[in-house]
Amino acid sequence: MYAKRRLLPSMALLTTAALVLSACSSGSSSTPASAAASPGAGQSAAAAGGAPITLTIAANSVVGGKSNQEASWITDYVIPNFQKEMAAQGKNVTVQFNGTGVADENYKAQLALDLKSGGGADVFDMDGIWIGEFAQAKYIKPLNTVAGSDVDNWDGWAQIPTAVQDNLSFNGQRYGIPMGTDGRFLYFNKDVMQKAGLPADWQPKSWADIISAAQTIKAKVPGVTPLQIDAGTAMGEATTMQGFLPLLVGTGAKIYDESTQKWQGDTPNVEAVLNFYQQVYSTGLGDPQIQTAAKGRDQSFQEFSQEKIGILAESDYMWRGVLKPDGGAFPMANRGTEVGYAFMPAEKAGSGIRGQDYVSMSGGGGRVLNPNSKNPKEAWALLSFMASKDAVLAYVGKQPQITMRQDVNDATLSSDPLLLWVSQKVLPLTAYRPGFAVYPQVSQALQLATQEVVAGTPVASAAKEYNDTLVKLVGADHVASGG
Amino acid sequence: MSPREAETPAPPLPASAPPEAGATALRTRGAVAFIAPALALVAVFLIFPALWTLYLGLTDYRLTGIQAANPQFIGLDNYAAALGDPRFGNSLWVTLVYVFGSAVIGQLGLGFTLAWIFRGWRGASRTVLEILVIVAWIIPSSVVAFLWIAFLDTHDGTLNAVLGNADVPWLFSWPLLSIIVFNTWRGTAFSMLLCGGALSTLPPSHLETARLAGASSWQQLRDIVLPSIRGHLLTNLLLISLWTFNDFSPYLITAGGPNFGTETLPIYIFRNALTNFQLGYGAAISAILLVINLVIALVYLRVLRKRN
Known part of the structure; x- marks a missing residue:
């Protein structure tokens, strides 16, 4: 009897140990990556020792599942390249991707609950039509309130048509950067x-x-x-x-x-x-x-x-x-x-x-900053990086879509007859x-x-x-x- | 048996108690100190949330929008709205059918029948049987839901393949029956094990005597078995009724559909609170659900106490 009773605590101990160990190993595995990135940044590598910052991206997409294109782009392009760019500026930033693959309504509920409890990812995807109710609930705030004047000075706005910007605006204020539109x-x-x-x-x-x-x-x-x-x-x-x-x-x-x-x-x-x-x-x-x-x-x-x-x-x-x-x-x-x-x-x-x-x-979705973010400046840097011309070009990759950026659309849509038709013939209607x-x-x-x-x-x-x-x-x- | 035996040595204690009134008070204080941490936990995790739910049910609190930032007190409007919503009545009815069909008839009926039929089995064959039944009980709900969706699928489902008749849309044409069968399959193991345990407490000599006296199987069951294990059965019924009443797993299979045909009360609450974001309304319905659960529990406890 005694032997049996002792089995349980020891199993619990083993499990805890395993969890702790795996947490350690996953924590350390990201260090070599950023360490490998910093030598390229030259002398600033030494300065990269500044307080480490972790940013999280949330989206309703999963590698190999729902909206695989976005999930793969975030893990394969955005995270490594943004970390590299930050290292070059002497910042030690780690980005994590928190992907889900569920019905949009469930993702929305999850998002609202995260924000309500003061948590949630630093940068997250939202459908434009949710902006109003989330803003009224004070879960999200205008971009320039969260991240300051950097927002209004961003050169990307000039590439985004007003009708598309409006998808992520509420009461005349920008709450996020749109990702594009559709028909x-x-x-x-x-x-x-x-x-x-x-x-x-x-x-x-x-x-x-x-x-x-x-x-x-x-x-x-x-x-x-x-x-x-x-x-x-x-x-x-x-x-x-x-x-x-x-x-x-x-x-x-x-x-x-x-x-x-x-x-x-x-x-x-x-x-x-x-x-x-x-x-x-x-x-x-x-x-x-x-x-x-x-x-x-x-x-x-x-x-x-x-x-x-x-x-x-x-x-x-x-x-x-x-x-x-x-x-x-x-x-x-x-x-x-x-x-x-x-x-x-x-x-x-x-x-x-x-x-x-x-x-x-x-309609169309976009990406929004979390007002609870501990590092709003870096979060905006990440958000605007994801909406930069190079990043959007990388996202579009082999499969064009009507993005928010005019310069990207001009360069890519002509290769896809359906999307060209949508952008030229359907959107005017x-x-x-x-x-x-x-x-x-x-x-x-x-x-x-x-x-x-x-x-x-x-x-x-x-x-x-x-x-x-x-x-x-x-x-x-x-x-x-x-x- | 044991409680009755315990009664006999009990009387001497009260007789010796009066002279030491101070010691009794001390003992009471000690007892309070001992249960205080537990009571605090119950208060924090059970009583406070329950009161909070009652409060929320009196507001128009929502998950998003203005009412999320500034909920207003609206009195009993939520309760009035619930009673006026035909879908609330529908979901209450669906829930009752679901509980009666899958818990009372399905799990307890089938569980007891299996336990009775296999009561004589011992050794390896019994172990194998128990493992098979328990497997249905221990697999996580999400996995089970997926298995059942695959099993009942209209075009590629296993059931249609086995029956050889193409394309019967089980979840569409027989939604409530489907989830009743599903929940019976899922929960029978528990009732079977509990009934099996209860049956094994029966002294074999009673049945032996009855058989010698010429009682048929049915008579043995009616006059000896059921009266002796009535307490076990009622306890089991109480547990599975409450579990089934609050069960959310049908949502994973039908999402409450088609057209609210399988929308039990927990799913109704989920739809209003977390899909429509009406947290205040959801809290009001939750309070109603709580009351219904209490009533069920009270009825069972009454019946149980009568027996004693």
Whole structure:
């Protein structure tokens, strides 16, 4: 008996010892790296003995998993090169990467909890649409409040268009450096289209065209889900951004009208969008299971990459981050030949916002400084380093994307037909979400309305429930409803 | 058995106590000193958070936005909102079905049945059986959730492959049943071990006598076994009911869907508090959950005490 009882404490001791040892070894392993870097810095190597500083980067990306491109860039390019640059200035800086690979909503909750408790990484990724609510909660502060005048003197701002800067601004102040912007449109699988007898350069001119193409696929290509439009709360913001809002701007209404200062409540426009959802999901054109599954968006990516979905409304992220032949989450070796893309049409020709025939929605994330950072100057140095031309060029690497920097876009986009098309043809048609702190809650109410319609609730009652929620959120004076 | 035996030598003690009143006080003080650290821990980690939750439930506190920096006191609005939310009622119902189906019927029913069937097994075969059942219990939830998602997948799932019928969307068409079966699979080991232990305390002579007197298996079970191990069964039922009531692992499989079909109360709280960031509302629902748990515990304790 005694021998057995003593086993436990000794095992605990062993475990502790192992932990301590491994912590020591990981701590020391970073020293040779910085030591190796400093000789290149010449005489300042001796001065690098200054108090060691550790900076942390947090992002919703993992090497080999979600958004692998960003994670690999941070670990392979940003960390070694920034440490080298700091060593050259005589600073002993170590950078750590704290990557996660979860749904955006979970990452957001984690971020809010970190910041609330006064912790968190020094530099972290955020979706631009979260800036308002985080700023109001005092979790984040304007960049020049955190890091001082260095911020406003940064030469990079000149390369970033104002519309893109606004993605990471709130009440006229910059809270972070944006990473770029994106566009939304329809993807289709050319193989599926061919089997259905539809053209390889398919371009619907109205919602009715989308429906009839989906009906054709359903009739002629068994085993393929014809059309998937994101819906439901499980997909979070993806539902609003890839599904609801691009459809809504196609009816000629923005979710928030700046001139009347009203949100779209239970209006004919909102009902038209919900009716479209109902048509897609009640007639077997779309797969409602994907919209309710715990990992539905990944499932939609996977099925599209396996030729199991005909038409999918998504952003250019799917092209560069998901289907990318090397390093995408669901790579498609024949991406260049098999994936087609078309503008998201307005409900009817000319019925979109500004009288447009085609519409889109744009957003974009960025990187923000943690106001709790113990080394705000160095954190800003890291943040601006990550947004420097060389760093962004290195990030873009073999897979272009629409970055925030004009000089990088000019140099790289021409090599990728889809992204060139997005930057030249889609972005001029696009619209942005309102930068209010309450927007994410409105967005959740919209997700819920789509979810109910997909589950079979009549459009009228889903729209009414949405309207009720909206009135509670923003007040009846700021809700447009009725026809 | 042992408590009753202890009663017999007890009387002499009170008889000798009165002459030493001072010593009693000293003893009381000593006892207080001894349990004070434990009480302090309970206060800090249990009572304070519970009171804090009650307080938060009376505010519009949110994780982000203005209400994160300046929460307002809103009285009982959160409770009114919960009672007026059809999804709260839905999740309460889902939770009750989930507890009754997976804990009461599933885990206890199956666990007892297995323990009864295999009560005669000894040696290596019993060890193997126990290991097999316990494996389901000790694997981490996240791993189990992944296994079950793979098992029930519509297109490539093991279950559909075994049944040979293509593409039955189990988690979509039978979501609640799926997680009930899942939780039964997961938790049966505990009940089986506990029931097995309880059965082994039965003196074999009782059953032997009953059998000689011509009692059938069912009669033995009803008249001898169940009354003797009733206490064990109730304790077990109390534990697994509370665990299941607060169980969050279905979230890993269905995320509460489709369309709230598997949204148990803990998932409802999670969605409102940590997805919608309504911490005040989440705290109010947590308080309701706490009350429900207390009621369950009280009912069981009542029944247990009656037996004594």
